[in-house]
Amino acid sequence: MSAPAELRELLLSRITDVPDYPQPGVMFKDITPLLADARAFGALTDAFADLCERYHADKVVGLEARGFILAAPVAVRAGIGFVPVRKAGKLPGATLGQSYDLEYGTAEVEIHADALAPGDRVLVIDDVLATGGTADASLQLVRRAGAEVAGLAVLLELGFLAGRQRLEPGLKGAPLEALITV
Numbered sequence: 504m505s506a507p508a509e510l511r512e513l514l515l516s517r518i519t520d521v522p523d524y525p526q527p528g529v530m531f532k533d534i535t536p537l538l539a540d541a542r543a544f545g546a547l548t549d550a551f552a553d554l555c556e557r558y559h560a561d562k563v564v565g566l567e568a569r570g571f572i573l574a575a576p577v578a579v580r581a582g583i584g585f586v587p588v589r590k591a592g593k594l595p596g597a598t599l600g601q602s603y604d605l606e607y608g609t610a611e612v613e614i615h616a617d618a619l620a621p622g623d624r625v626l627v628i629d630d631v632l633a634t635g636g637t638a639d640a641s642l643q644l645v646r647r648a649g650a651e652v653a654g655l656a657v658l659l660e661l662g663f664l665a666g667r668q669r670l671e672p673g674l675k676g677a678p679l680e681a682l683i684t685v
């Protein structure tokens with residue numbers, strides 16, 4: 504389900520297109536103007552916090568780095584804990600790792616092995632769903648850490664990259680909520 508038209512328009516008006524970044528052929532969606540606008544950032548935080556309630560999440564997982572910026576205030580607003588999924592080599596404790604392909608390159612993400620527990624219901628939050636590689640790897644990590652995926656929520660889905668289709672098996676029936684799809 505997408506956001507109501509008024510919220511969608513507000514959020515979309517604060518996302519800038521940057522052609523050929525970080526490499527030729529990529530249209531980069533820059534969310535920094537949205538972050539700098541308290542009304543838009545607050546409305547986005549509220550929308551994600553509502554999803555925590557709707558899906559009975561008791562943990563928010565944010566994906567490095569832009570996902571951290573969005574997910575941390577959501578966790579505070581929803582009154583639940585925040586758990587980071589980080590790029591490989593950044594977490595100090597014992598980790599679980601998963602590699603994946605990006606729209607531009609490859610990467611590996613990690614989670615602390617003891618960050619989640621059986622019975623935890625997790626809403627995974629990121630800014631952009633592109634090819635779906637990052638989200639897919641993160642859903643796998645959440646499950647390998649013993650928790651249940653309550654849902655995946657993104658600000659912006661790049662529909663033409665078909666991330667949703669790639670994610671379908673990995674979602675295992677959990678909802679994918681994109682506030683905006685372009």
Ligand SMILES: O=P(O)(O)OC[C@H]1O[C@H](OP(=O)(O)OP(=O)(O)O)[C@H](O)[C@@H]1O
Nearest residue numbers: 567568569605606632633634635636637
């Ligand atoms: O659906 P995908 O093709 O996997 O792409 C989406 C991911 O790409 C971006 O992260 P990026 O790795 O560029 O890092 P950043 O958040 O640290 O800028 C974005 O924030 C998503 O996490």
Ligand SMILES: Nc1ncnc2[nH]cnc12
Nearest residue numbers: 529530531532606631633
């Ligand atoms: N086109 C894009 N804009 C912003 N973030 C992205 N992550 C992957 N592709 C992206």
